Amino acid sequence: MKKDLFVAFVILFVVILIFSGVEIQSVDEYYLTHLDDIREDSETVFLTVRCDEALEHIGQMNVELLASGLLPSNGVILARTEYVLREGDSVYEILDRAMRHNRIPTEYVYSSDGGVYVKGMGHLYEYDCGPLSGWSFSVNGEPAQSSCNRLELSDGDEIVWSYTCSLGLFSAQEGGGGQ
Amino acid sequence: MRRVLRSCISILLVLLLFLQTGVIFARAESERPSSKELQSVATAILERKKAEHGATPTDLFFNASFLQTAGSTAGDWYPFAIGRLALETSTEEYLAVLYDNIEKAYHKDGVLDATKATEYHRMILAILAMGGDPTHVGIDRSIDLLRDGVWNCVDKSGTPSLGKQGVNGYIWGLLAIDSMQYEAPDGAMYTRDMILSEVLSAELPRGGWALSGSVADVDVTAMAIQALAPYRDVRADVKDAIDRALNRLSELQDADGGFSAWGRSNAGSVSQVLIALCTLGIDPFTDARFVKNGSTAYDAMMRFQLQDGGFSDSVGGSYNSRASEQTLCAVTALWRMQNGMRCLYDLRPDDLGETPKVAFSAFDAKSMAETRALPTELTLEHRPTVLRLLYQLSATPDVSGREEAERILLSAKAQIDAIILELERLESEIAAVLYPFDALNLRDYGEVKALYQRYEALSVSNRAFLSDSAAEDLLRAKAQLQTELRATLIGAGCGLVVLCLLLYIVFHIRHRRRAQQLPESDE
Structure with a gap:
């Protein structure tokens, strides 16, 4: 009788083990589903998306947008978040991934020279706050010198996208604006 | 003499090299x-x-x-x-x-x-x-x-x-x-x-x-x-x-x-x-x-x-x-x-010596042959051809076999438009269903599987028109849910086995007890 009980407990133990910890996956599946997990040795970057300047220029803002109440009152479209840097990732890939995963509507324009230009994010579009307004980005505080898809990143980079109301004709996001 | 010839040849070679690398004109400034x-x-x-x-x-x-x-x-x-x-x-x-x-x-x-x-x-x-x-x-x-x-x-x-x-x-x-x-x-x-x-x-x-x-x-x-x-x-x-x-x-x-x-x-x-x-x-x-x-x-x-x-x-x-x-x-x-022509942004046609560009040439026998040669299963690669033929046809009032051409081309356009619509829908539905990944659970499995099947149903060349991130994320969501489903099924199976074993043990114990009791009552 004791023997039976012992066997039963052993079986139960094994079953609980299988239940709790073991995922049965192929290598490909494992790779796919764990691609963006942050581990100790993974390279990561930080992304922030803010629209404070638009809120400061509310007087210039597109009336319809203002009335819609779609803009966050604290200026935060995406709070500072850490993302895994995959090989070959540029600012564009990180932004695209973050915006998709957070379901923030984003519209890109593919410009003449193969660059990607961000036209609108989180309902806020270029020209919504006057003729010099639009999205621009910086990496480690350095304003963008080229299109976001041309700027490769390295471990620990700090990307900040912000809405500006005073950008120049071809500045901010190289390849955007103009005709 | 030989020297002169040799240097001539080398100059010629250098010139040729220049021509090949594309230096087009060496001109003096101004x-x-x-x-x-x-x-x-x-x-x-x-x-x-x-x-x-x-x-x-x-x-x-x-x-x-x-x-x-x-x-x-x-x-x-x-x-x-x-x-x-x-x-x-x-x-x-x-x-x-x-x-x-x-x-x-x-x-x-x-x-x-x-x-x-x-x-x-x-x-x-x-x-x-x-x-x-x-x-x-x-x-x-x-x-x-x-x-x-x-x-x-x-x-x-x-x-x-x-x-x-x-x-x-x-x-x-x-x-x-x-x-x-x-x-x-x-x-x-x-x-x-x-x-x-x-x-x-x-x-x-x-x-x-x-x-x-x-x-x-x-x-x-x-x-x-x-x-x-x-x-x-x-x-x-x-x-x-x-x-x-x-x-x-x-x-x-x-x-x-x-x-x-x-x-x-x-x-x-x-x-x-x-x-x-x-x-x-x-x-x-x-x-x-x-x-x-x-x-x-x-x-x-x-x-x-x-x-x-x-x-x-x-x-x-x-x-x-x-x-x-x-x-x-x-x-x-x-x-x-x-050349004394009208300036760049003045597009009025009455220009000296310039024949105005014709938007679409006439739909001729060659166009007809092209129309008939269109395969029944079209992909987005056929879009420019189909559209051109359609506009050529609409620019040509008298065409023999117009009805046939119109029928083929309109249905071809409808087919291509359907592919474009499907790609757009797939793109937006993927964006709406998949994220955030953490919140995906087995209740979403049917929906994700249906999206995946629609993706699979696209021809390989059409699939290329879906954005890379949408396709990748779809595969990822499917893998994630399949793993979860597999784990659940295995868990359920194990539970069943455990239940059976427990029942067996209980029966076994009872059986033994009865076996022990029986001889006692016999005494």
């Missing part, structure tokens, strides 16, 4: 380029652009990759220049795809572009240069880009929005309406005079124009001159503004003949000035205001030319498509001036 030379510079830019889209010299200029840019700044200036250079290159498929893209944008949003009026203006100019009619766009010819992009240009809330981008919108609006001297329809929100005065009132105190601030910007000033030029003989205030702008530009010209924006000499700015000078009929090679230290704006522009025929944006920089398209327009403007 020498006026011939019409032929200008055409060669333009052709070299076009060849370079062709290479950018992976086409070999013998391929069609507008290959599948190029046609995907129809309706964007990356594409439209090339067919525009091809038309204005009167080149033989066929623009039919580009125009057909552009028309269709415009129709689809209208169908989806009711407008072409909610924020940028200049999108309309660029397409108006490109369509005209290809021989098309921007006031009757689409298969049913119902879209009028002049009406929606200039005369009654409003944003989503109905507010007049031609000036939303600043003075840029008015400048290009003026270029668009003057391209064919279009007249404002009754009840137009903007009239020609209104747009003209908007441009004039934006003039800076010291002359010239800028998007912001009080310092004249070369690009915007040059574009404003291009737009104001047609009015200089009828309005004194316009002539004065142009003169002030010219003086300003002359002051802003660099010592090497070039022009700078944001403190950097670049190909785009100098190109815009050359177009402005050509529009006014000012000779950039002789007008003293625009020759600095013996160097003309053209000399400066040519310093951005690369070995392969393309242009860089800064001195010593690499190939830049935007710089190339602007120099292409400048070279075209110079070529037209050299």
Whole structure:
């Protein structure tokens, strides 16, 4: 009788083990589903998306947008978040991934020279706050010198996208604006 | 003697090498380029652009990759220049795809572009240069880009929005309406005079124009001159503004003949000035205001030319498509001036010696054969052909076998439109269902599996039109849920086994007890 009980407990133990910890996956599946997990040795970057300047220029803002109440009152479209840097990732890939995963509507324009230009994010579009307004980005505080898809990143980079109301004709996001 | 021969041969070899690597002309500075030379510079830019889209010299200029840019700044200036250079290159498929893209944008949003009026203006100019009619766009010819992009240009809330981008919108609006001297329809929100005065009132105190601030910007000033030029003989205030702008530009010209924006000499700015000078009929090679230290704006522009025929944006920089398209327009403007043709943005057809470009050639026996040869299972690769044939057919009133061709082509278009719609839906449904990944659970499995099956149902070539991130994330979500499902099934199976074993043990114990009790009762 004791023997039976012992066997039963052993079986139960094994079953609980299988239940709790073991995922049965192929290598490909494992790779796919764990691609963006942050581990100790993974390279990561930080992304922030803010629209404070638009809120400061509310007087210039597109009336319809203002009335819609779609803009966050604290200026935060995406709070500072850490993302895994995959090989070959540029600012564009990180932004695209973050915006998709957070379901923030984003519209890109593919410009003449193969660059990607961000036209609108989180309902806020270029020209919504006057003729010099639009999205621009910086990496480690350095304003963008080229299109976001041309700027490769390295471990620990700090990307900040912000809405500006005073950008120049071809500045901010190289390849955007103009005709 | 042998030595001389040898050096002759080596010089010849060097020359050949140069020719092969694409140095097109070795010309002395400030020498006026011939019409032929200008055409060669333009052709070299076009060849370079062709290479950018992976086409070999013998391929069609507008290959599948190029046609995907129809309706964007990356594409439209090339067919525009091809038309204005009167080149033989066929623009039919580009125009057909552009028309269709415009129709689809209208169908989806009711407008072409909610924020940028200049999108309309660029397409108006490109369509005209290809021989098309921007006031009757689409298969049913119902879209009028002049009406929606200039005369009654409003944003989503109905507010007049031609000036939303600043003075840029008015400048290009003026270029668009003057391209064919279009007249404002009754009840137009903007009239020609209104747009003209908007441009004039934006003039800076010291002359010239800028998007912001009080310092004249070369690009915007040059574009404003291009737009104001047609009015200089009828309005004194316009002539004065142009003169002030010219003086300003002359002051802003660099010592090497070039022009700078944001403190950097670049190909785009100098190109815009050359177009402005050509529009006014000012000779950039002789007008003293625009020759600095013996160097003309053209000399400066040519310093951005690369070995392969393309242009860089800064001195010593690499190939830049935007710089190339602007120099292409400048070279075209110079070529037209050299040949006594109407200026770059004046697209009226009664030009000396220029046969107007025909938008779509007649639907002939060859077109019929092409129509009949279309496979029953179409992919997006057939889209340009189908659209071209359809527009050719609608441009040809008398065709024998019209009904058959129309039936084939309309059903082909319907099939392709269905693929485009499915791709768009798949893209937006993937975005709506999958994220965040952490929140996905087995309840979503059916939906994700259905999306995956729809993805699988696409042909391989159509699948390529779905964005990489959507496809990757779909596979990822499917793998994640399959793992979860598998774990659940295994868990359930194990639970069942455990239950059976427990039952077995319980029975076994009872059985043994009974077996122990039985002999006792026997006693």
